Amino acid sequence: MTLLDVLDLPQLYTKPSADALLETLALLTSTPPSWETSDVHDRCNGDSDSAQRREQKSAGVNINPEGVTRYLTSIVASSLKWIQDEQVKEEIWNQASLRLSERSGRTAMGALSRNFTIPTSNGPFELTIHEPALTGDDLGLKTWAASYLLAKRLHTLSFIPHKDPSHFKILELGSGTGLVGLAMAALGTNVVLTDLPSIHANLARNVKDNAETVSSAGGSAKSGVLDWTKPDSLRLFPDEASMDDESITHDSKFPFILAADSLYSPEHPRWLVDTIATWLSDDEEAKVMVEFPLRDAYLPEVADFRNRMGGIGLHILEEGEESGLDDWGSSNDDDRTFVTCWYALWGRTAKK
Ligand SMILES: C[S@@+](CC[C@H](N)C(=O)[O-])C[C@H]1O[C@@H](n2cnc3c(N)ncnc32)[C@H](O)[C@@H]1O
Structure with missing residues (x-):
């Protein structure tokens, strides 16, 4: 070269x-x-x-x-x-x-679509994720390193029923562009992907764009709005392209909740944990999986999150650190930054 x-x-x-x-x-x-x-x-x-x-x-x-x-x-x-x-x-x-x-970085780029390869024990599949041109503070319009790492980890989770995973209902909080939730759904499960109203249109588009991959695996994916500041209100939209008055309210809880890169303000740990407490089903086997980047500025938020999860009776069953690539700062191959991310699987009963 x-x-x-x-x-x-x-x-x-x-x-x-x-x-x-x-x-x-x-x-x-x-x-x-x-x-x-x-x-x-x-x-x-x-x-x-x-x-x-x-x-x-x-x-x-x-x-x-x-x-x-x-x-x-x-x-x-x-x-x-x-x-x-x-x-x-x-x-x-x-x-x-x-x-x-x-x-000058991802912030200055226009819209783009990327294909992500997700491994499974039966061989990989691809998801196409659209990211609109970035505007203002809408961090959910781009796909973050933690979500790709988590998406690649999902197939290793042994508690997802292999026989008929489509009966397994999962909620994702702060889905952004939807990579994690769609990867989960394409493993044959039933996923509700949620975010703020400003993020929903692109999330719904990605759900639609990957519908075939998800349905051919026997799974399903729906998008909705769930604002952690109003944890009780989850609205799903039957017509994924729009958020019209036909929204329906979801009233059942979920045995598994997922979230990636969700802590970047002092209020986030409280809001996120309150939302988890609202939507996690009461059963003993209920689980939560998160993956967050360990950015110096937000380490107190991660510590606060850990304490609060303990406060609602959840314990870490498995945790670890791994490294992924973020591309927020630069589009230049040589300047891309590695981020260390922390993943943790939580359950109601302590590890024996
Ligand atoms: C850094 S992005 C991560 C997006 C995606 N999980 C990923 O890792 O690519 C944080 C996400 O949390 C969402 N978020 C922030 N505050 C929220 C709130 N109060 N309620 C719901 N979602 C929120 C943002 O809209 C955004 O999509």
Whole structure:
């Protein structure tokens, strides 16, 4: 693999041709990162970014990211006056701006869909997860590292009935884009995926997009709104594409509750545990599984969560740490951050 430096690229003071600049800008394309290059494939709204990156890789060229942002900014700022064709000039500025926004992280990217491969004892299956362009504080519009780790762990849970898992009803809290709940449903269980109203439309879309995978495994997935600040109210929507007045209220409890990456404000532990207490069925075998990133700023929330779970009579049956990739900060393959995540399976009776 050839590693090029930014100084190897056509420099503006040499007045490079439009073709040379466009070729270079194509080479600098960075697709949304995949977290596990072997089994997560990116598809960027049907455009050819992934294909271009593959071409770039197969061409055996990699570019040292240092200085690339400055290089792109200089193209955007240049009048490119040696290039006569105004349309071509526009195209060069446009491509340079796109490369800049790709490099400024997931927050600056548009909508995208990714395929996630989920392992099972009978071989893997794929889920397609759509993430809209990110806006404001809507953290549930992207898929987080903890959820992919948890989704991959689900098939190891021995208490999920193998014979007829479709009678096993599961609730997911703060589903976001729905990766965990859909992976659970595609193991043949019955899952209700929930989040805030602002997240629901995309969650419902992902439930619909993966309906065939889920139903062919004998499972089912429904989406709904459940705000942890009003733990009593869970509304399911029969028409997944909309949240109309036909919402129905779910009144039975669940023997298993799932949640990933749910603690990032001081109120979250109390709200989440109150919601778990409201919806976890009373039976002795009831269980909760969570996976949270151990971010320094939110370690007190994780400790608070542990205490509060004890307070509602739940004990840890199994726990551990593992590492996953988050792509919040950067779309650049070399800058992606590893996050240590904590997973824990809780039950009503203490481990013997
Ligand atoms: C960091 S995201 C994680 C999403 C998903 N579980 C994942 O790991 O990819 C946190 C999720 O919790 C949801 N959330 C935050 N506060 C909530 C509340 N009061 N009630 C319900 N969901 C909430 C957010 O909307 C968001 O989807």
